[in-house]
Amino acid sequence: MSRHKAHIVAALLMLIAALLTASIAAGQTADRKVPEQARHLAPAPASLRLYVFDCGKLKIADTSVYGFAPKDLATTDMPVPCFLAAHPKGTLIWDTGVLPDRLLTSGGSVTQGNPGSSAMATVARPLKAQLAEAGYAPGEITYLALSHCHWDHTANANDFAGATWLVRQEERDAMFTQPPAFARCLTPENYGALKDSKTVILNRDEYDVFGDGTVIIKSAPGHTPGHQVLFVKLRKTGPVLLSGDLYHYPEERTEHRVPKTDFNREQTAASRLAIEAFLKKTGAQLWIQHDFTANAKLKKAPAYYE
Ligand SMILES: [Zn+2]
Numbered sequence: 001m002s003r004h005k006a007h008i009v010a011a012l013l014m015l016i017a018a019l020l021t022a023s024i025a026a027g028q029t030a031d032r033k034v035p036e037q038a039r040h041l042a043p044a045p046a047s048l049r050l051y052v053f054d055c056g057k058l059k060i061a062d063t064s065v066y067g068f069a070p071k072d073l074a075t076t077d078m079p080v081p082c083f084l085a086a087h088p089k090g091t092l093i094w095d096t097g098v099l100p101d102r103l104l105t106s107g108g109s110v111t112q113g114n115p116g117s118s119a120m121a122t123v124a125r126p127l128k129a130q131l132a133e134a135g136y137a138p139g140e141i142t143y144l145a146l147s148h149c150h151w152d153h154t155a156n157a158n159d160f161a162g163a164t165w166l167v168r169q170e171e172r173d174a175m176f177t178q179p180p181a182f183a184r185c186l187t188p189e190n191y192g193a194l195k196d197s198k199t200v201i202l203n204r205d206e207y208d209v210f211g212d213g214t215v216i217i218k219s220a221p222g223h224t225p226g227h228q229v230l231f232v233k234l235r236k237t238g239p240v241l242l243s244g245d246l247y248h249y250p251e252e253r254t255e256h257r258v259p260k261t262d263f264n265r266e267q268t269a270a271s272r273l274a275i276e277a278f279l280k281k282t283g284a285q286l287w288i289q290h291d292f293t294a295n296a297k298l299k300k301a302p303a304y305y306e
Pocket residue numbers: 150152153245290
């Protein structure tokens with residue numbers, strides 16, 4: 001080999017070595033990247049926080065099922081919120097939206113109806129993106145509870161199948177009985193994965209999720225057989241009760257009207273009396289989840305109530 005050729009070979013070897021080093025370094029960087037689901041994005045808060053997510057909006061075509069003409073309502077639209085209670089000991093997601101995130105692929109909003117409903121739903125932002133902004137991924141949520149099984153509360157439930165599911169036996173039965181029509185739990189494609197979730201059956205009026213009285217699921221049947229509401233005791237905001245669909249329009253509360261489509265209307269009336277007494281006793285504010293005017297005033301995640 002000539003001296004000139006030896007120089008070229010040496011230069012080539014150095015180049016190969018440099019390329020190898022660079023690719024190994026890149027490989028190490030890639031290895032260090034923890035998968036989205038496993039990463040713990042937010043440290044546990046020192047005290048309870050409540051996040052409110054925008055999980056969409058419902059246009060109600062027929063308000064007569066709620067016992068009202070449109071002119072008797074402040075607005076016929078209903079918001080669809082989802083909530084996350086972040087406690088020092090873990091997290092609870094409460095309701096999961098009306099349309100699943102998988103439909104929001106274009107980056108724009110999606111409008112869609114449901115065979116079991118006369119309402120049209122519009123969702124502008126995926127729940128998972130809003131959760132990530134607050135510092136959470138579905139795979140690290142500790143508990144899932146649904147106020148009830150209807151499509152506008154269960155759309156992203158499958159994403160939380162890794163959480164421990166807190167549910168009443170009657171509701172779980174309604175969700176997995178065939179045909180499931182009697183309680184209008186009609187979207188197993190969105191909640192079916194919960195069938196294999198670690199599950200706690202709630203069989204008493206109250207279930208204290210973290211054992212310190214700050215997050216309590218309360219039975220409030222009638223709208224569906226195992227309908228429930230959520231009490232959260234916040235340090236600065238004070239106690240708040242999330243209604244589920246105990247009421248939809250705030251006018252139902254003032255005019256004492258029970259929707260015609262409730263599974264058991266007498267049971268709804270009894271649940272309302274019990275919950276109103278509970279609100280009086282605790283001094284809790286009632287947040288009617290589908291109340292458009294009240295929801296518009298709530299701060300949305302990543303801001304939170306504490
Ligand atoms: Zn609803």
